[in-house]
Amino acid sequence: MQDRAEETRRAVLQAAAHLFFERGYAATSINDISERSGRTSGAIYFHYTNKEQLALAVVEAHFAAWPALVAHHEAALEPTLRKLVRLSFAVARAFRDDVLVRAGARLWAERRSIAVEMPPPFVDWIATVERMLTQARVEGDLAPHAEPSRDAPTLVAAFFGLHTLSDALDDRVLIEDRLADLWLLLLPGLQSCPAPRALLAEVGAAPRARRAAPTP
Known part of the structure; x- marks a missing residue:
């Protein structure tokens, strides 16, 4: 029963x-x-x-999808900065492919029309990113000028802003390509020895070759 x-x-x-x-x-x-x-x-x-x-149950299922995914990536035997990048692509794929995740995101965006209190977003993601950046500093992989408590909210804002853009422009079909481009922009400011393309290749997320602009 x-x-x-x-x-x-x-x-x-x-x-x-x-x-x-x-x-x-x-x-x-x-x-x-x-x-x-x-x-x-x-x-x-x-x-x-x-x-x-x-x-509310759909939104709670959305939030419940993340702890196990985060724990799985944090347990991996690789540098933490690489874990963070790898995790970002796993989350991006979930937002693209998992209907519970996508529905939860849409419902939260429509929360003002739903007479129930929704869980607060982003707080756990900021804490996760700050924790991983702090560990990357311990490992010597974080640039001296990077500051985990300051930079974590900015990274989370950039990540979810990218999702909003990709959702509007291509229904998240190109989210992995767009995310690779975002990391190419951000990693030089985070890595102690900047090598963004090498790191992306290590997580299997190297940007696809862009077609050269036509010559006049």
Whole structure:
């Protein structure tokens, strides 16, 4: 019985995530979610009190995706600055490919139209980046002028600003290329011995060759 209930919760959550991402909160109804999930409205209300609580569950699933991913990358046996860059590409792919992540991001952007308190964004990411930059300093890989507590919010802002741009311009299809370009810009200011292209190659994220501009 418990397995069946959990299966229903997952099916409803996935259906809601798809619809919230595709249509937005206001344009999605419980009946829509019932039709998409193959579960009755009664079953949905049994697990989620109302549409607001279902939206909150999607946002919470979005936030819950990150701790294990961060822990996995921090446990890797490689320099921490490389871990940070590798982690950024894993997060970028999740924002591109994982519907729960994408739906959670859209719902948080629409939070003012949803009568429920959402978890605060960015705070944990800033703490994670600051911690990893601090460790990179211990390892001797961080430039002397870099300051983890100052630079972590800037890196997080640049990363998520890039996502906003890529979402608007290409539906995140080019997010990995755009992220590689961002690191080419940022790494010379972070590495004690700047070698951004080498680091990107080490994480398997070397920028694709750009076509040369046509000659007159």
